[in-house]
Amino acid sequence: MKKLMILLPILSCLMAFGQETTGWKVGVARVKITPTKPMWLAGYGGRDHVMEGVRQDVWAKALALEDRTGQVGVIVTLDLCNTTKELGDAMLELIAKRHGLKREQVILNSSHTHSGPLIGFIKRHVYPLSDAQWEDVFAYSRWLTDRVADVVGAALADRRPAAISTGNGTCRFAVNRRQNMEGKLTSLTELTGSRDYAVPVLKVEDSSGKTFAILFGYACHNTVLDTYLVCGDYAGYAQEEVERLHPGAVAMFFQGAGADQNPLPRRKVSLAMQYGRELAAAVEQTLADGLTRREPELSFAYAQPMLALEEPMSPEEFARFIEEAEAKGVQWRVRCSRALAKEIASGEKNFREYPYPVRYWRIGDQKLFALGGEVVSGYAVEIKKRYGLDTFVMGYCDDVMSYMPTPEMWDQGGYEIRDANLCFGLPAPWKRDVTQRILDAVDRLVQGR
Numbered sequence: 001m002k003k004l005m006i007l008l009p010i011l012s013c014l015m016a017f018g019q020e021t022t023g024w025k026v027g028v029a030r031v032k033i034t035p036t037k038p039m040w041l042a043g044y045g046g047r048d049h050v051m052e053g054v055r056q057d058v059w060a061k062a063l064a065l066e067d068r069t070g071q072v073g074v075i076v077t078l079d080l081c082n083t084t085k086e087l088g089d090a091m092l093e094l095i096a097k098r099h100g101l102k103r104e105q106v107i108l109n110s111s112h113t114h115s116g117p118l119i120g121f122i123k124r125h126v127y128p129l130s131d132a133q134w135e136d137v138f139a140y141s142r143w144l145t146d147r148v149a150d151v152v153g154a155a156l157a158d159r160r161p162a163a164i165s166t167g168n169g170t171c172r173f174a175v176n177r178r179q180n181m182e183g184k185l186t187s188l189t190e191l192t193g194s195r196d197y198a199v200p201v202l203k204v205e206d207s208s209g210k211t212f213a214i215l216f217g218y219a220c221h222n223t224v225l226d227t228y229l230v231c232g233d234y235a236g237y238a239q240e241e242v243e244r245l246h247p248g249a250v251a252m253f254f255q256g257a258g259a260d261q262n263p264l265p266r267r268k269v270s271l272a273m274q275y276g277r278e279l280a281a282a283v284e285q286t287l288a289d290g291l292t293r294r295e296p297e298l299s300f301a302y303a304q305p306m307l308a309l310e311e312p313m314s315p316e317e318f319a320r321f322i323e324e325a326e327a328k329g330v331q332w333r334v335r336c337s338r339a340l341a342k343e344i345a346s347g348e349k350n351f352r353e354y355p356y357p358v359r360y361w362r363i364g365d366q367k368l369f370a371l372g373g374e375v376v377s378g379y380a381v382e383i384k385k386r387y388g389l390d391t392f393v394m395g396y397c398d399d400v401m402s403y404m405p406t407p408e409m410w411d412q413g414g415y416e417i418r419d420a421n422l423c424f425g426l427p428a429p430w431k432r433d434v435t436q437r438i439l440d441a442v443d444r445l446v447q448g449r
Helices: 002-021 085-099 129-157 181-187 232-243 269-289 315-330 331-346 377-387 408-412 417-423 434-447
Strands: 022-031 057-068 072-078 106-110 160-170 174-176 198-206 211-218 252-255 262-264 293-296 298-303 307-308 354-355 358-365 366-371 390-392
Touching: 022 106, 022 129, 022 198, 022 211, 022 252, 057 129, 057 232, 057 252, 072 129, 072 252, 072 298, 085 106, 085 129, 106 252, 160 269, 198 269, 211 232, 211 269, 232 252, 232 269, 262 269, 307 377, 307 434, 315 331, 331 417, 366 377, 366 434, 377 390
Parallel strands: 072 106, 211 252, 366 390
Antiparallel strands: 022 057, 022 160, 057 072, 160 198, 160 293, 174 262, 198 211, 298 358, 307 354, 358 366
């Protein structure tokens, strides 16, 4: 009997140890990426000088997941307008060099705040910076790349036994900006157009049951604010509120397929704070309703389909386009068009197709898709039709090369079809099959082909 009494606590300890070492291990870390000197802010071509101060710090955060077999994946969230192919590649290459993680194992997601620092190699001709100001942008971009690799390392070092749960809530301040005019919002009796109101939530608890990380998303531009002060916009305030409600936890926001969605009404700090509280309340409601516990199984797949562009404008067409832009006083369009015309004439760049990043992760049974570019809500709607309403869909991942429209948008026209591509350094619209190419890549990843 004595032997049995001695053995029982030993067996209990061994069972607990076995449960810990065969489950999830999760680590989280953050690093402040607020500029330390005056810099240009990204997102609006109408700004004409550098930042005037800091309303709210911006952050890079990393969540490192390890399943029972030792598979590791890291989600990095950035309070930035976006990254580019050059910068995203540099970050992923440095992470691979320092930490041995392959491209499919890392997701880089930008919140798309329009009050974050400008990063290198983006919209070079949109913003009227001096050479010295561009050097500051490039120096910041190199520093940022190093900080992102650092925060990934810190999250990996922080891994501990954990439980992961996921669910979806709802929040409704996003408005389809193509179908509902901002200036007429107060007189509208019905909001129309595609949208995705889901608030995907992933909660991480330690072995004692304490929450130490909450990842959540929303599909809506972070464009409440348009000042000269650094700020994470509504997503920054939402993260602060979630952390206030969960002391000791790190809150991480990811941008969804919100490229055709604006927070409306907007342009007031009070509204950015209000929407942040609303989004945080949706996270809290989702947590309170109960999430689904996910088994410690992690898988990931990556593809890079080539997306085709229409034929670039001829020199004569560019000349007419520039003349029209000058007549309208749209200087960013003039600068971009002139620069692109020169690049096309040089023949140094490939302007006929573009490599597009697509990821498919499974966190237990939770499906997650991470897409590059400014993805409009129609992609999320279609992916959820195919793979379930609880599916997580991220946009703005790795490389934001331009807007990714859906077929009906070509007939409607508008900024997202041609002007946005010029803004991002692409001299022509995408071909109409771009949506199908992306969705075909999604299907192939799910099917393991």
